[in-house]
Amino acid sequence: MTAPAPRTLPAVGDSRGIHFPPIHKHTRGDGLRVWTVEHRGLPVVCLSVLWPIGSAADPVDRFGLTSLTADLLDEGTRTLDAVALHDALARIGSHLEGEVGPDAAALGLVTLVRHGARATELLADVASHPRFDESDFVRVRDNRISRLVQMRDVPAAVAERIFGTQLYGAHPYGHSSVGVERTLRATTLDDVRRFHAEVLLRTTPTIIAVGDVTPADVIRWVDAAWPVQAGGFVAATAPSVSTAALPKGPSLSLVQRANAAQSELRVGRVSAARSTPDYAALAVMNTILGGTFVSRVNLKLREQKGFTYGVRSTFDYRREPGPFSVQTSVQASATTEAIADILTEIRDISGARPATEVEIAKAQAALTRSYPRSFETVEQVARAVAQMALHGLSDDYFDNFVRDVSRVTAAQVSDVAQRYVPAEDLHVVVVGDRSHLSADGLGRGPIVERSVGED
Amino acid sequence: MEIAYTKTTLANGLDVILHEDHALPIVAVNVWYHVGSKDERPGRTGFAHLFEHLMFEGSANHDSGYFPPLQDAGAAVNGSTNADRTNYWEVVPTGALELALFLESDRMGFLLPALTEKKFTTQREVVINERRQNYENRPYGLAGIAMATALYPSRHPYHWPTIGYTPDLRDATLDDVRDFFARHYHPANASLALAGDIDPARALALVERYFGDLPAGPPVPAVAVPHDGIASERRIVLEDRVDRPRVYLAWRSPALFAEGDAALDVVADVIASGKTSRLYRTLVHERRLALDVSAAQSSRELEGFFQLAATAAPGRTLAEIEAVVTAALAELAADGPTDAELSRALAQAEANFIYRLQTVGGFSGKSDQLNAYNVYRGDPGSFDADLARYLRLTPADVRDAARRLVASPHVALSVVPTGASDQALAGSETAVAS
Numbered sequence: 001m002t003a004p005a006p007r008t009l010p011a012v013g014d015s016r017g018i019h020f021p022p023i024h025k026h027t028r029g030d031g032l033r034v035w036t037v038e039h040r041g042l043p044v045v046c047l048s049v050l051w052p053i054g055s056a057a058d059p060v061d062r063f064g065l066t067s068l069t070a071d072l073l074d075e076g077t078r079t080l081d082a083v084a085l086h087d088a089l090a091r092i093g094s095h096l097e098g099e100v101g102p103d104a105a106a107l108g109l110v111t112l113v114r115h116g117a118r119a120t121e122l123l124a125d126v127a128s129h130p131r132f133d134e135s136d137f138v139r140v141r142d143n144r145i146s147r148l149v150q151m152r153d154v155p156a157a158v159a160e161r162i163f164g165t166q167l168y169g170a171h172p173y174g175h176s177s178v179g180v181e182r183t184l185r186a187t188t189l190d191d192v193r194r195f196h197a198e199v200l201l202r203t204t205p206t207i208i209a210v211g212d213v214t215p216a217d218v219i220r221w222v223d224a225a226w227p228v229q230a231g232g233f234v235a236a237t238a239p240s241v242s243t244a245a246l247p248k249g250p251s252l253s254l255v256q257r258a259n260a261a262q263s264e265l266r267v268g269r270v271s272a273a274r275s276t277p278d279y280a281a282l283a284v285m286n287t288i289l290g291g292t293f294v295s296r297v298n299l300k301l302r303e304q305k306g307f308t309y310g311v312r313s314t315f316d317y318r319r320e321p322g323p324f325s326v327q328t329s330v331q332a333s334a335t336t337e338a339i340a341d342i343l344t345e346i347r348d349i350s351g352a353r354p355a356t357e358v359e360i361a362k363a364q365a366a367l368t369r370s371y372p373r374s375f376e377t378v379e380q381v382a383r384a385v386a387q388m389a390l391h392g393l394s395d396d397y398f399d400n401f402v403r404d405v406s407r408v409t410a411a412q413v414s415d416v417a418q419r420y421v422p423a424e425d426l427h428v429v430v431v432g433d434r435s436h437l438s439a440d441g442l443g444r445g446p447i448v449e450r451s452v453g454e455d
Numbered sequence: 456m457e458i459a460y461t462k463t464t465l466a467n468g469l470d471v472i473l474h475e476d477h478a479l480p481i482v483a484v485n486v487w488y489h490v491g492s493k494d495e496r497p498g499r500t501g502f503a504h505l506f507e508h509l510m511f512e513g514s515a516n517h518d519s520g521y522f523p524p525l526q527d528a529g530a531a532v533n534g535s536t537n538a539d540r541t542n543y544w545e546v547v548p549t550g551a552l553e554l555a556l557f558l559e560s561d562r563m564g565f566l567l568p569a570l571t572e573k574k575f576t577t578q579r580e581v582v583i584n585e586r587r588q589n590y591e592n593r594p595y596g597l598a599g600i601a602m603a604t605a606l607y608p609s610r611h612p613y614h615w616p617t618i619g620y621t622p623d624l625r626d627a628t629l630d631d632v633r634d635f636f637a638r639h640y641h642p643a644n645a646s647l648a649l650a651g652d653i654d655p656a657r658a659l660a661l662v663e664r665y666f667g668d669l670p671a672g673p674p675v676p677a678v679a680v681p682h683d684g685i686a687s688e689r690r691i692v693l694e695d696r697v698d699r700p701r702v703y704l705a706w707r708s709p710a711l712f713a714e715g716d717a718a719l720d721v722v723a724d725v726i727a728s729g730k731t732s733r734l735y736r737t738l739v740h741e742r743r744l745a746l747d748v749s750a751a752q753s754s755r756e757l758e759g760f761f762q763l764a765a766t767a768a769p770g771r772t773l774a775e776i777e778a779v780v781t782a783a784l785a786e787l788a789a790d791g792p793t794d795a796e797l798s799r800a801l802a803q804a805e806a807n808f809i810y811r812l813q814t815v816g817g818f819s820g821k822s823d824q825l826n827a828y829n830v831y832r833g834d835p836g837s838f839d840a841d842l843a844r845y846l847r848l849t850p851a852d853v854r855d856a857a858r859r860l861v862a863s864p865h866v867a868l869s870v871v872p873t874g875a876s877d878q879a880l881a882g883s884e885t886a887v888a889s
Contacts, residue, residue: 005664007516013550015480086730093806261587306580362527369529377813
């Protein structure tokens with residue numbers, strides 16, 4: 001028998017640190033990159049291909065083109081129709097996951113190592129020789145249009161869409177990757193074929209493999225399967241972007257939703273790019289403000305007032321400055337008060353109630369101690385490697401992150417809050433019933449009604 | 456493949472399951488209480504889930520919130536409630552294991568002295584907001600509640616939703632809540648699994664230190680299950696703020712691990728999961744009657760339910776969809792899956808079992824699986840047995856499971872745009888979804 005413990009909070013002991021595993025980088029003659037990370041333990045491997053070209057590069061009259069093209073890739077290849085392709089994937093215990101964001105497109109899968117060669121073959125076939133049948137195109141495009149219509153009923157989706165245009169206006173980040181109904185209707189199969197052949201296939205891909213594999217295995221699989229690009233791949237050309245023309249805040253937008261039980265809220269502005277030198281300080285600031293359950297905004301709105309199931313703030317880091325946003329859904333009757341509380345919390349962290357040394361120490365501990373958890377599965381490690389590939393982060397980036405976070409000071413936290421999230425500039429978007437919203441005292445100007453339609 | 460473990464039952468009845476995995480300096484702490492919404496009674500619904508909130512509000516020897524010390528330690532923390540059980544977990548750096556054990560033990564043994572009227576009323580409001588956000592204010596969000604209401608008689612423990620009925624939550628008193636805790640939240644009704652960077656002897660000693668002196672608690676009686684099923688097919692309609700009508704077809708089905716349970720997973724797979732499935736091909740790909748189609752066997756402790764759902768494409772009707780679905784199910788019930796369909800489904804099942812071994816904690820990580828097997832089967836080492844019940848399935852097993860399913864009556868729920876009840880299947884009565 002062990003003696004019962006004293007019932008007091010035990011101290012946290014040390015844990016061994018970890019290092020981000022080495023990345024084996026190989027570049028083929030045509031420029032294609034193969035990055036391998038050995039992650040031992042289970043006989044699984046995550047294989048993905050990343051192109052540094054995303055929805056921000058969509059032509060203005062073809063919003064959604066990159067995403068639609070990526071979605072069509074798995075409708076079959078020249079030699080495998082859709083059913084045969086998905087049957088082949090299922091037989092290796094796998095399915096394809098495609099993802100298109102503003103800056104990149106990716107296609108990947110997880111499979112058992114013994115199927116690695118076959119999986120690479122299927123991935124290469126899907127990426128390089130899509131079938132692009134007219135009937136598939138029409139069905140997939142029309143389903144996307146139907147989903148967009150359906151999304152008009154989803155308050156969070158409506159809020160995101162209005163928030164995007166409110167922050168970015170005509171900037172390439174102003175539309176979501178899925179596009180809008182008008183541009184999808186205008187998109188033809190020829191647009192997709194041309195984009196695939198002339199842009200996507202010519203852009204340097206990075207193949208990322210993480211799992212119980214050696215670099216030699218992966219390079220052999222890729223060499224056997226991935227077509228060589230005659231004349232070599234080319235670097236992606238980033239869309240020309242001017243942040244000077246961004247809409248000015250503050251603003252207060254409402255999408256009317258009569259009798260809604262809750263109001264969906266977004267508060268934020270265009271803020272920081274992935275390359276910001278203030279990344280660590282912003283991470284600490286956001287952890288204190290709204291990044292965790294015990295953050296200031298969640299404690300205020302959920303734990304003290306019971307207005308919401310939860311509220312959080314995030315920085316969406318992109319190649320160009322991405323959005324900072326506070327996101328929540330609150331009970332309708334608390335709409336105006338919740339907005340005022342969020343604005344107060346943002347204002348106070350660089351003003352009346354700056355982050356305390358204790359808060360900063362806790363945020364640093366939370367960020368650095370949680371770090372090992374982020375690299376457990378092959379998908380997690382592959383996502384980290386994809387960030388490095390996309391944003392040109394150094395191999396020791398993740399290891400340095402722990403050190404950089406530990407050095408953040410109170411002055412830096414106040415400084416980044418002031419520079420990146422000045423409360424007086426913030427845009428507010430509300431999807432809810434207008435009877436619960438008052439512009440008085442919010443300092444955002446008058447309520448501007450918006451709606452979601454074809455555009 | 457197997458998850459190596461040791462199991463010890465403390466004198467107070469707490470099961471302790473330990474699994475070593477030193478890949479990363481982290482430990483998963485996972486507690487299952489064998490209490491869910493099935494253990495509630497009509498008029499007092501939503502308590503198990505409400506407790507999931509109250510359990511994070513502090514206990515007698517740490518009355519200042521559950522999250523802060525864990526967040527500072529770099530932990531991930533969460534919990535979930537369903538009809539059968541409630542689970543709570545932390546994934547902590549190795550050096551914070553003792554902290555997590557202290558906190559879990561303190562809320563197991565000393566929650567009530569710290570439970571105040573204020574905490575109770577605040578969390579009740581949070582839950583009512585959660586209900587608004589995830590059910591009432593979400594398209595199709597009340598479909599699950601409408602379906603359960605129709606599928607199970609009112610005395611059945613699966614009749615009411617885990618989130619609870621809002622009037623019940625409003626009527627609940629602090630005394631009701633204390634009583635519910637006293638009945639269900641104690642070592643003899645719990646199972647604790649640790650997985651990760653542990654030294655088993657030291658970990659067990661720590662568990663003994665923090666949990667060993669907690670009183671066992673009263674035995675929990677088994678839940679009574681009325682066995683009256685639905686007498687005949689029922690059609691119901693729910694109007695909602697949606698653009699496209701959607702039909703849900705549901706049958707009551709075998710319980711978790713019962714005969715036919717695994718076979719119905721394969722039925723769901725063959726009929727409506729992914730682009731190789733029969734209904735994806737006919738409904739979505741070829742005939743374009745539906746925007747999407749899905750099916751699942753929801754395996755639960757007392758009994759399961761099998762549900763299929765499809766959303767009508769523009770210009771198409773739910774009746775057209777229903778006809779195709781009915782024909783596809785009848786065909787599967789008559790002829791069974793092809794060998795190719797079955798082998799494909801089993802290849803996926805086997806790979807998914809292996810992928811599940813990648814994480815020590817969180818929902819469905821190794822610690823959660825060990826507890827699930829322990830609570831539902833009394834044997835944490837059921838990983839192989841669980842996989843084996845899939846791998847030994849024959850086409851005839853799958854056919855028979857489909858045959859038994861379609862021979863039993865089902866509920867057809869149409870969710871249609873507000874004011875468009877004419878878009879429901881013919882003869883539908885108004886659904887109850889509150």
